[in-house]
Amino acid sequence: MNSILQCLFSVGPLLAYFAAGSFKSDLNPSSCNKGLLARAFADIAREAMDADGAHPPVIAPSALKRQVERWAPQFAGYDQHDAQEFMRFLLDGLHEETNRGSPTRFTYTDAEFDALSDAEKATVSWNRYLRFNSSFIFDLFGGQLESTVTCLACGHKSVTYDAFWDLSVPVAAAHAGRPSAPFASLCDCLDAYFAQELLDEGYRCDACKVPRPAKKRLRVMRAPHVLVVHLKRFSVSPISGLPERKLDTPISFPLDLLSLDPFASSLAPPPSHAQHHPYAQSPSPPSSGPQSPHPCILASPVSVPGTPPSPVSPVSAFAAPLSAPASAAASRAQTPHARRPWTYSLVAISNHSGSLGGGHYTAITKSFDDLEWYSKNDSSATRASTSSAAACASSAYILFYQRTPA
Ligand SMILES: [Zn+2]
Numbered sequence: 270m271n272s273i274l275q276c277l278f279s280v281g282p283l284l285a286y287f288a289a290g291s292f293k294s295d296l297n298p299s300s301c302n303k304g305l306l307a308r309a310f311a312d313i314a315r316e317a318m319d320a321d322g323a324h325p326p327v328i329a330p331s332a333l334k335r336q337v338e339r340w341a342p343q344f345a346g347y348d349q350h351d352a353q354e355f356m357r358f359l360l361d362g363l364h365e366e367t368n369r370g371s372p373t374r375f376t377y378t379d380a381e382f383d384a385l386s387d388a389e390k391a392t393v394s395w396n397r398y399l400r401f402n403s404s405f406i407f408d409l410f411g412g413q414l415e416s417t418v419t420c421l422a423c424g425h426k427s428v429t430y431d432a433f434w435d436l437s438v439p440v441a442a443a444h445a446g447r448p449s450a451p452f453a454s455l456c457d458c459l460d461a462y463f464a465q466e467l468l469d470e471g472y473r474c475d476a477c478k479v480p481r482p483a484k485k486r487l488r489v490m491r492a493p494h495v496l497v498v499h500l501k502r503f504s505v506s507p508i509s510g511l512p513e514r515k516l517d518t519p520i521s522f523p524l525d526l527l528s529l530d531p532f533a534s535s536l537a538p539p540p541s542h543a544q545h546h547p548y549a550q551s552p553s554p555p556s557s558g559p560q561s562p563h564p565c566i567l568a569s570p571v572s573v574p575g576t577p578p579s580p581v582s583p584v585s586a587f588a589a590p591l592s593a594p595a596s597a598a599a600s601r602a603q604t605p606h607a608r609r610p611w612t613y614s615l616v617a618i619s620n621h622s623g624s625l626g627g628g629h630y631t632a633i634t635k636s637f638d639d640l641e642w643y644s645k646n647d648s649s650a651t652r653a654s655t656s657s658a659a660a661c662a663s664s665a666y667i668l669f670y671q672r673t674p675a
Pocket residue numbers: 420421422423424425474475476477478481
């Protein structure tokens with residue numbers, strides 16, 4: 270729990286939204302928990318904000334814990350719960366309590382929707398999701414994926430657009446792609462996630478009207494401002510559905526200049542301003558030579574110690590919409606998910622060390638006060654170098670990246 274809180278608090282706009290009290294005007298009176306989770310979260314956010322810096326506090330989130338347990342008894346006690354499940358639960362809860370959306374009827378019939386172009390479907394699906402789910406939390410963490418299923422018998426394509434809150438990328442498949450390498454990279458994991466997948470059973474083709482073998486491919490249509498990447502280290506038993514094995518495969522990941530652009534839908538708008546980016550790729554198409562970095566990283570894969578810290582303060586970059594609580598429409602206008610390039614810097618890592626049953630979570634987070642990295646466990650916070658942020662790769666479990674303003 271603390272690991273996830275520390276990571277979330279290193280997302281400047283989220284911390285500011287709660288610590289500065291902006292969330293209060295968004296509290297949804299009809300939410301089942303009456304804003305208690307959001308208020309408890311805000312109390313800890315204020316503590317974290319007041320004390321961030323050279324000696325980050327050891328937060329004691331007992332009030333928040335009580336709210337979480339009230340709402341989700343499965344998180345009771347002091348067991349180490351799966352950090353990703355807890356994070357999803359917490360963000361869902363905070364989203365629900367600050368949801369400005371209101372249930373209204375969907376204005377398209379199925380037939381009308383089917384007749385739309387793919388680009389129109391993407392927009393209509395996004396707007397429909399936002400009508401029900403409009404919160405500052407979703408503005409930060411939400412994105413949209415395009416899923417294309419192609420029937421292998423007749424070639425019929427079926428395209429759907431769904432909102433996503435994080436990406437759960439396969440570690441096993443990424444490492445299987447390079448069995449001789451001592452480690453896999455985040456790009457390998459993203460490649461595996463966005464690779465064409467064979468659907469072996471049960472897909473019913475709309476054109477053939479019978480089950481057909483098909484292939485499925487995911488692409489990013491709209492990118493989130495905070496990209497949460499969950500490295501699927503726990504393999505799940507196909508029989509019990511419970512985790513049965515943990516993969517300690519070291520994963521390398523970039524501190525800066527992670528790009529989602531290689532995974533963009535062909536319908537996403539082309540990147541703009543890329544030529545002004547200091548590390549922008551050359552205009553020539555990415556070479557496939559063995560020396561060239563993966564296109565999802567715009568510079569070297571791991572920042573070397575001594576690299577100047579990112580000049581962008583996460584708080585100041587998003588300060589405008591926070592200072593005056595914006596209307597849903599205005600805040601959406603200020604958070605253009607579709608605008609590219611989609612470039613990210615790492616702000617936090619939730620680490621899981623140890624075995625399947627007896628593991629322990631810690632966090633390494635970047636302070637937006639001094640832009641230094643801190644290693645945090647339940648009772649202490651110590652300065653970490655950027656090289657140790659990268660070296661913790663075999664325990665890295667959830668990565669938090671924040672969009673670099675274009
Ligand atoms: Zn077909």
